Amino acid sequence: MTIKERIRYPFHVMLHPFDGFWCLKSEKKGGVKTAFVLMALLFVTFIFRSYNTGYLAANNMAGEVSVFQLFLVIAVAYLLFCIANWSLTTLMNGEGRFSEILTVTAYAMLPIMIINIPLTLLSNVLTIGELPFYTVFDTVGILWAAALLLIGCMTIHDYSMGKTIVVTLLTVVGMVIIAVLAVLFFNLIQQVCIFFLSLVKEVQFRM
Numbered sequence: 423m424t425i426k427e428r429i430r431y432p433f434h435v436m437l438h439p440f441d442g443f444w445c446l447k448s449e450k451k452g453g454v455k456t457a458f459v460l461m462a463l464l465f466v467t468f469i470f471r472s473y474n475t476g477y478l479a480a481n482n483m484a485g486e487v488s489v490f491q492l493f494l495v496i497a498v499a500y501l502l503f504c505i506a507n508w509s510l511t512t513l514m515n516g517e518g519r520f521s522e523i524l525t526v527t528a529y530a531m532l533p534i535m536i537i538n539i540p541l542t543l544l545s546n547v548l549t550i551g552e553l554p555f556y557t558v559f560d561t562v563g564i565l566w567a568a569a570l571l572l573i574g575c576m577t578i579h580d581y582s583m584g585k586t587i588v589v590t591l592l593t594v595v596g597m598v599i600i601a602v603l604a605v606l607f608f609n610l611i612q613q614v615c616i617f618f619l620s621l622v623k624e625v626q627f628r629m
Contacts, residue, residue, distance in 0.1 A: 428456050436532045439570050443577040446529070447522060454521050457528035464531050465496050467538035476545035479556050499597075503527055506596030510589055511579050518578035526574035530567050537563035 431452055435442030446452045472487055504527055508520045518526070541559055548556055576586040 428452070432456065432460060432529050432532050435529050435574075436566075436570065439573040440577065442529075443526060443574045446525060446574075447518075447578050452525050452529065454524050457525040460528040460532065460535065461496065461500055464528075464535045464538075465493055467535050468492055468496065471538045471542045474542050474546070476542075476548065478548060478550060478553060479545035498601075500527060502597040502600055503593060506600055507575065507589070507593045510592055510596055514585075514589060516579035516581065516589070518575070522578045523575075526578055527571065530570035530574055533563045533566035533570070 431442070435446065435452070442451075469489060469492060472492060504520065504523045507527075508518075508523050510516075511518060511523075537559060541556065541563070544559070545556055572583070572586055572590060575581070575590060576583055579586070579589070581589065
């Protein structure tokens with residue numbers, strides 16, 4: 423694909439998801455590099471939204487989350503979903519490869535990325551009575567992205583929609599389990615390091 427086609431193809435997927443995701447799998451359109459670019463742009467739009475949302479529409483945490491924290495949340499959530507989905511679908515006869523899951527997940531986030539900028543600008547001119555419009559547009563972007571994610575997973579894994587929904591819910595559970603195990607593992611490593619450091623200090627003290 424040319425650079426122009428790589429730029430245009432995510433928008434084609436957003437508007438024609440069944441055809442777009444099918445071509446992504448069968449004709450190898452799109453790719454992981456484009457997916458990472460999209461996730462980087464998603465991160466940039468969330469940074470813009472976090473620090474520029476109008477006072478009336480902003481939550482209590484607006485502007486208080488650091489760039490690093492926001493990057494960590496987006497990157498970890500993205501990788502956790504992909505790893506959990508790949509792990510489950512491998513056991514449940516899914517046909518999608520890990521690279522395809524990475525690509526589909528990133529492409530599915532395009533509606534949120536697109537709506538973040540105008541939504542942020544809109545939040546600075548809305549009155550209290552007009553705030554429901556902000557919520558509606560925000561919800562539309564999230565639901566659109568969720569629908570794209572379901573269609574994409576259904577297509578690359580060759581599942582029915584019912585099975586895709588079940589697997590997606592199990593993927594969320596898997597994300598939680600992986601996160602908990604990771605926290606426990608790093609906590610254990612920390613405790614082991616503390617133990618060895620205290621042991622070394624004790625030996626040095628006695629010598």
